[in-house]
Amino acid sequence: MKSLAELQAIKAKMQNKVMLRSNDGEETIRVVVGMATCGIAAGARPVLNAFLKEVEDRHLNNVMCTQTGCIGICRYEPVVEVYMPDGSKTTYVKMDEDKVAKVVHEHIVNNKVVQEYTIGAFEK
Amino acid sequence: MKELSLNILDITYNSIKAEASLIQITVTESMKKNLVEIRIQDNGCGMDEAFLSRVTDPFVTTRTTRKVGLGIPLLKQSAEDTGGRFEIRSKVGEGTVTYASFRLDHLDRAPIGDMSSTITSLIQANDRIRFIYRHETDHGSFVLDTDELHEQLGDIPLSAPEVLGWIGEYIVENLEEIQGGKV
Numbered sequence: 001m002k003s004l005a006e007l008q009a010i011k012a013k014m015q016n017k018v019m020l021r022s023n024d025g026e027e028t029i030r031v032v033v034g035m036a037t038c039g040i041a042a043g044a045r046p047v048l049n050a051f052l053k054e055v056e057d058r059h060l061n062n063v064m065c066t067q068t069g070c071i072g073i074c075r076y077e078p079v080v081e082v083y084m085p086d087g088s089k090t091t092y093v094k095m096d097e098d099k100v101a102k103v104v105h106e107h108i109v110n111n112k113v114v115q116e117y118t119i120g121a122f123e124k
Numbered sequence: 125m126k127e128l129s130l131n132i133l134d135i136t137y138n139s140i141k142a143e144a145s146l147i148q149i150t151v152t153e154s155m156k157k158n159l160v161e162i163r164i165q166d167n168g169c170g171m172d173e174a175f176l177s178r179v180t181d182p183f184v185t186t187r188t189t190r191k192v193g194l195g196i197p198l199l200k201q202s203a204e205d206t207g208g209r210f211e212i213r214s215k216v217g218e219g220t221v222t223y224a225s226f227r228l229d230h231l232d233r234a235p236i237g238d239m240s241s242t243i244t245s246l247i248q249a250n251d252r253i254r255f256i257y258r259h260e261t262d263h264g265s266f267v268l269d270t271d272e273l274h275e276q277l278g279d280i281p282l283s284a285p286e287v288l289g290w291i292g293e294y295i296v297e298n299l300e301e302i303q304g305g306k307v
Protein backbone atom coordinates (compact mmCIF):
# COMPACT_ATOMS: atom_id res chain seq x y z
CA MET A 1 0.00 0.00 0.00
CA LYS A 2 1.09 3.53 -0.74
CA SER A 3 1.65 5.81 2.21
CA LEU A 4 1.55 9.60 2.39
CA ALA A 5 5.22 9.58 3.37
CA GLU A 6 6.08 8.66 -0.23
CA LEU A 7 5.23 12.23 -1.15
CA GLN A 8 8.44 13.31 0.57
CA ALA A 9 10.44 11.48 -2.10
CA ILE A 10 8.42 13.09 -4.90
CA LYS A 11 8.97 16.45 -3.24
CA ALA A 12 12.74 15.97 -3.13
CA LYS A 13 12.80 14.88 -6.77
CA MET A 14 10.70 17.81 -7.89
CA GLN A 15 12.31 20.70 -6.15
CA ASN A 16 14.85 21.31 -8.94
CA LYS A 17 12.24 20.87 -11.62
CA VAL A 18 9.95 23.54 -10.22
CA MET A 19 12.80 26.01 -10.50
CA LEU A 20 13.22 25.07 -14.14
CA ARG A 21 9.53 25.57 -14.82
CA SER A 22 9.35 29.03 -13.38
CA ASN A 23 12.35 30.16 -15.42
CA ASP A 24 10.98 29.83 -18.94
CA GLY A 25 7.58 31.40 -18.42
CA GLU A 26 7.46 33.19 -21.77
CA GLU A 27 7.64 30.03 -23.85
CA THR A 28 4.66 28.38 -22.20
CA ILE A 29 2.18 26.46 -24.34
CA ARG A 30 -1.28 26.48 -22.84
CA VAL A 31 -3.73 23.60 -23.30
CA VAL A 32 -7.29 24.41 -22.21
CA VAL A 33 -9.89 21.64 -21.85
CA GLY A 34 -13.60 22.49 -21.66
CA MET A 35 -14.98 20.82 -18.53
CA ALA A 36 -18.60 21.94 -18.25
CA THR A 37 -21.53 19.49 -18.18
CA CYS A 38 -21.44 19.22 -21.97
CA GLY A 39 -17.72 18.49 -22.05
CA ILE A 40 -17.82 16.00 -19.18
CA ALA A 41 -20.76 14.10 -20.68
CA ALA A 42 -18.92 13.90 -24.03
CA GLY A 43 -15.70 12.53 -22.50
CA ALA A 44 -13.57 15.51 -21.49
CA ARG A 45 -12.22 13.87 -18.33
CA PRO A 46 -10.20 11.16 -20.12
CA VAL A 47 -9.03 13.79 -22.62
CA LEU A 48 -7.71 16.00 -19.80
CA ASN A 49 -6.06 13.00 -18.17
CA ALA A 50 -4.47 11.96 -21.45
CA PHE A 51 -2.92 15.43 -21.83
CA LEU A 52 -1.62 15.36 -18.26
CA LYS A 53 -0.13 11.92 -18.83
CA GLU A 54 1.55 12.88 -22.11
CA VAL A 55 2.99 16.01 -20.51
CA GLU A 56 4.33 13.98 -17.61
CA ASP A 57 5.69 11.11 -19.75
CA ARG A 58 7.42 13.42 -22.21
CA HIS A 59 8.64 15.82 -19.51
CA LEU A 60 7.16 18.78 -21.34
CA ASN A 61 7.98 21.42 -18.75
CA ASN A 62 6.75 24.25 -20.94
CA VAL A 63 3.17 22.97 -21.25
CA MET A 64 0.46 24.10 -18.87
CA CYS A 65 -2.86 22.24 -18.86
CA THR A 66 -5.84 24.14 -17.54
CA GLN A 67 -9.59 23.64 -17.42
CA THR A 68 -12.40 25.94 -18.35
CA GLY A 69 -16.18 25.89 -18.40
CA CYS A 70 -18.43 25.79 -21.43
CA ILE A 71 -16.79 27.22 -24.53
CA GLY A 72 -20.19 27.53 -26.24
CA ILE A 73 -19.91 24.91 -28.98
CA CYS A 74 -21.34 21.99 -27.03
CA ARG A 75 -22.07 19.83 -30.08
CA TYR A 76 -18.32 19.67 -30.75
CA GLU A 77 -17.30 18.55 -27.26
CA PRO A 78 -14.83 17.49 -26.00
CA VAL A 79 -13.21 20.76 -27.09
CA VAL A 80 -9.55 21.61 -26.50
CA GLU A 81 -7.87 24.92 -27.22
CA VAL A 82 -4.11 25.12 -27.72
CA TYR A 83 -2.42 28.52 -27.24
CA MET A 84 1.13 28.72 -28.60
CA PRO A 85 3.74 31.16 -27.26
CA ASP A 86 3.42 33.22 -30.49
CA GLY A 87 -0.20 33.95 -29.58
CA SER A 88 -1.84 31.62 -32.11
CA LYS A 89 -4.83 29.61 -30.96
CA THR A 90 -6.10 26.32 -32.34
CA THR A 91 -9.47 24.81 -31.45
CA TYR A 92 -9.63 21.02 -31.58
CA VAL A 93 -13.06 19.39 -31.50
CA LYS A 94 -14.53 15.97 -30.74
CA MET A 95 -11.34 14.97 -29.02
CA ASP A 96 -10.50 11.57 -27.57
CA GLU A 97 -7.45 9.94 -26.00
CA ASP A 98 -5.95 8.78 -29.32
CA LYS A 99 -6.28 12.23 -30.83
CA VAL A 100 -4.54 13.71 -27.78
CA ALA A 101 -1.42 11.67 -28.46
CA LYS A 102 -1.29 12.98 -32.04
CA VAL A 103 -1.90 16.60 -31.02
CA VAL A 104 0.86 16.42 -28.42
CA HIS A 105 3.29 14.78 -30.82
CA GLU A 106 2.64 16.93 -33.90
CA HIS A 107 1.41 20.25 -32.59
CA ILE A 108 2.87 20.71 -29.13
CA VAL A 109 6.23 19.04 -29.72
CA ASN A 110 6.72 19.71 -33.45
CA ASN A 111 4.65 22.88 -33.87
CA LYS A 112 2.52 21.52 -36.72
CA VAL A 113 -1.25 21.93 -36.34
CA VAL A 114 -3.24 18.70 -36.80
CA GLN A 115 -5.65 20.19 -39.35
CA GLU A 116 -8.00 17.21 -39.55
CA TYR A 117 -9.05 17.55 -35.86
CA THR A 118 -9.60 21.32 -35.90
CA ILE A 119 -13.00 22.96 -35.82
CA GLY A 120 -12.30 24.28 -39.33
CA ALA A 121 -12.11 20.76 -40.72
CA PHE A 122 -15.36 19.73 -38.99
CA GLU A 123 -17.39 22.72 -40.09
CA LYS A 124 -16.80 22.13 -43.80
CA MET B 125 -23.67 10.66 -17.72
CA LYS B 126 -22.20 7.18 -17.93
CA GLU B 127 -20.79 7.17 -14.41
CA LEU B 128 -21.85 8.77 -11.13
CA SER B 129 -18.25 9.94 -10.76
CA LEU B 130 -18.88 12.20 -13.79
CA ASN B 131 -21.96 13.71 -12.12
CA ILE B 132 -19.83 14.31 -9.03
CA LEU B 133 -17.15 16.01 -11.12
CA ASP B 134 -19.74 18.18 -12.84
CA ILE B 135 -21.58 19.22 -9.65
CA THR B 136 -18.34 19.98 -7.82
CA TYR B 137 -17.39 22.53 -10.49
CA ASN B 138 -20.40 24.49 -9.20
CA SER B 139 -18.69 24.61 -5.80
CA ILE B 140 -15.43 25.77 -7.38
CA LYS B 141 -17.32 28.46 -9.25
CA ALA B 142 -18.96 29.50 -5.98
CA GLU B 143 -15.42 30.22 -4.73
CA ALA B 144 -15.46 27.62 -2.00
CA SER B 145 -12.25 27.12 -0.03
CA LEU B 146 -13.39 23.79 1.41
CA ILE B 147 -15.25 21.12 -0.55
CA GLN B 148 -16.28 17.83 1.02
CA ILE B 149 -17.27 14.96 -1.24
CA THR B 150 -18.73 11.91 0.41
CA VAL B 151 -19.67 8.71 -1.40
CA THR B 152 -21.36 5.87 0.45
CA GLU B 153 -22.13 2.51 -1.12
CA SER B 154 -23.86 -0.11 0.94
CA MET B 155 -25.03 -3.50 -0.30
CA LYS B 156 -26.61 -4.06 3.12
CA LYS B 157 -28.77 -0.96 2.80
CA ASN B 158 -29.05 -1.34 -0.99
CA LEU B 159 -28.07 2.29 -1.23
CA VAL B 160 -25.59 4.60 -2.91
CA GLU B 161 -25.34 8.14 -1.54
CA ILE B 162 -23.45 11.16 -2.84
CA ARG B 163 -23.01 14.32 -0.84
CA ILE B 164 -21.12 17.41 -1.96
CA GLN B 165 -20.79 20.15 0.60
CA ASP B 166 -19.03 23.48 0.08
CA ASN B 167 -18.50 26.74 1.92
CA GLY B 168 -18.92 28.82 -1.24
CA CYS B 169 -21.10 31.85 -1.84
CA GLY B 170 -24.37 29.91 -1.67
CA MET B 171 -27.66 30.74 -3.40
CA ASP B 172 -30.64 32.80 -2.34
CA GLU B 173 -34.04 31.14 -1.96
CA ALA B 174 -35.34 32.43 -5.27
CA PHE B 175 -32.46 30.95 -7.26
CA LEU B 176 -32.39 27.77 -5.18
CA SER B 177 -36.04 27.04 -5.95
CA ARG B 178 -35.34 27.20 -9.69
CA VAL B 179 -31.99 25.46 -9.76
CA THR B 180 -33.32 22.04 -10.80
CA ASP B 181 -34.92 23.65 -13.85
CA PRO B 182 -32.77 22.97 -16.95
CA PHE B 183 -33.51 26.47 -18.23
CA VAL B 184 -31.74 28.10 -15.32
CA THR B 185 -27.99 28.54 -15.39
CA THR B 186 -25.23 30.90 -14.33
CA ARG B 187 -23.30 30.31 -17.49
CA THR B 188 -23.20 33.03 -20.09
CA THR B 189 -22.28 30.96 -23.14
CA ARG B 190 -25.73 29.40 -23.44
CA LYS B 191 -29.10 29.31 -21.76
CA VAL B 192 -29.38 25.77 -20.43
CA GLY B 193 -27.81 24.28 -17.32
CA LEU B 194 -28.07 20.52 -17.14
CA GLY B 195 -25.70 19.52 -14.34
CA ILE B 196 -28.14 19.55 -11.46
CA PRO B 197 -31.21 18.35 -13.43
CA LEU B 198 -29.18 15.38 -14.73
CA LEU B 199 -28.11 14.31 -11.24
CA LYS B 200 -31.64 14.73 -9.91
CA GLN B 201 -33.10 12.66 -12.72
CA SER B 202 -30.55 9.87 -12.45
CA ALA B 203 -31.22 9.62 -8.70
CA GLU B 204 -35.00 9.64 -9.04
CA ASP B 205 -34.92 7.16 -11.93
CA THR B 206 -33.60 4.56 -9.48
CA GLY B 207 -36.15 5.36 -6.79
CA GLY B 208 -33.62 7.54 -4.99
CA ARG B 209 -33.85 11.07 -3.72
CA PHE B 210 -32.28 14.42 -4.58
CA GLU B 211 -31.91 17.39 -2.30
CA ILE B 212 -30.07 20.67 -2.46
CA ARG B 213 -29.78 23.11 0.42
CA SER B 214 -28.02 26.44 0.37
CA LYS B 215 -27.57 29.65 2.28
CA VAL B 216 -26.05 32.84 0.97
CA GLY B 217 -22.62 33.33 2.50
CA GLU B 218 -22.55 29.86 4.06
CA GLY B 219 -22.46 27.39 1.22
CA THR B 220 -24.34 24.61 -0.47
CA VAL B 221 -25.01 20.92 0.16
CA THR B 222 -26.04 18.74 -2.76
CA TYR B 223 -27.28 15.25 -1.94
CA ALA B 224 -28.39 12.38 -4.14
CA SER B 225 -29.26 8.80 -3.26
CA PHE B 226 -29.72 5.80 -5.53
CA ARG B 227 -31.09 2.31 -5.13
CA LEU B 228 -27.90 0.29 -5.50
CA ASP B 229 -29.42 -2.71 -7.29
CA HIS B 230 -31.61 -0.69 -9.66
CA LEU B 231 -30.98 -1.47 -13.34
CA ASP B 232 -30.79 2.20 -14.25
CA ARG B 233 -28.22 3.07 -11.62
CA ALA B 234 -25.00 4.10 -13.31
CA PRO B 235 -21.79 2.62 -11.89
CA ILE B 236 -19.81 4.84 -9.55
CA GLY B 237 -16.98 4.75 -12.05
CA ASP B 238 -13.56 6.30 -11.89
CA MET B 239 -13.55 8.37 -8.69
CA SER B 240 -9.78 8.62 -8.83
CA SER B 241 -9.94 10.58 -12.11
CA THR B 242 -12.72 12.76 -10.76
CA ILE B 243 -10.75 13.76 -7.67
CA THR B 244 -7.48 14.34 -9.54
CA SER B 245 -9.31 16.42 -12.18
CA LEU B 246 -10.77 18.59 -9.41
CA ILE B 247 -7.42 19.04 -7.71
CA GLN B 248 -5.93 19.90 -11.10
CA ALA B 249 -8.67 22.49 -11.63
CA ASN B 250 -7.83 24.32 -8.42
CA ASP B 251 -5.21 23.02 -6.01
CA ARG B 252 -5.68 25.81 -3.50
CA ILE B 253 -9.08 24.50 -2.49
CA ARG B 254 -9.10 22.03 0.39
CA PHE B 255 -10.84 18.88 -0.79
CA ILE B 256 -11.92 16.22 1.66
CA TYR B 257 -13.03 13.07 -0.12
CA ARG B 258 -14.62 10.31 1.94
CA HIS B 259 -15.66 6.97 0.55
CA GLU B 260 -17.49 4.40 2.65
CA THR B 261 -18.53 0.85 1.90
CA ASP B 262 -19.71 -2.10 4.01
CA HIS B 263 -16.04 -3.11 4.26
CA GLY B 264 -14.50 0.11 5.47
CA SER B 265 -13.83 3.71 4.68
CA PHE B 266 -11.18 5.87 3.06
CA VAL B 267 -10.50 9.59 3.52
CA LEU B 268 -8.32 11.83 1.40
CA ASP B 269 -7.73 15.32 2.80
CA THR B 270 -5.65 17.57 0.54
CA ASP B 271 -4.39 19.45 3.62
CA GLU B 272 -2.56 16.26 4.64
CA LEU B 273 -0.97 16.09 1.19
CA HIS B 274 0.16 19.72 1.46
CA GLU B 275 1.75 18.90 4.82
CA GLN B 276 3.99 16.34 3.12
CA LEU B 277 4.72 18.38 0.01
CA GLY B 278 5.37 21.85 1.38
CA ASP B 279 5.34 24.31 -1.50
CA ILE B 280 5.20 21.68 -4.26
CA PRO B 281 1.78 22.13 -5.89
CA LEU B 282 -0.69 19.23 -5.87
CA SER B 283 -1.40 19.96 -9.53
CA ALA B 284 2.13 18.99 -10.59
CA PRO B 285 1.73 16.01 -12.97
CA GLU B 286 3.97 13.73 -10.88
CA VAL B 287 2.00 14.48 -7.73
CA LEU B 288 -1.38 14.10 -9.44
CA GLY B 289 -0.31 10.75 -10.84
CA TRP B 290 0.61 9.58 -7.36
CA ILE B 291 -2.69 10.82 -5.87
CA GLY B 292 -4.60 8.97 -8.57
CA GLU B 293 -2.85 5.68 -7.80
CA TYR B 294 -3.24 6.24 -4.07
CA ILE B 295 -7.01 6.61 -4.45
CA VAL B 296 -7.32 3.55 -6.71
CA GLU B 297 -5.40 1.38 -4.22
CA ASN B 298 -7.45 2.51 -1.26
CA LEU B 299 -10.78 2.11 -3.05
CA GLU B 300 -9.87 -1.43 -4.12
CA GLU B 301 -9.21 -2.16 -0.47
CA ILE B 302 -12.65 -1.05 0.74
CA GLN B 303 -14.59 -2.22 -2.29
CA GLY B 304 -13.22 -5.73 -1.80
CA GLY B 305 -12.40 -6.13 -5.48
CA LYS B 306 -15.99 -5.62 -6.64
CA VAL B 307 -17.56 -3.01 -9.03
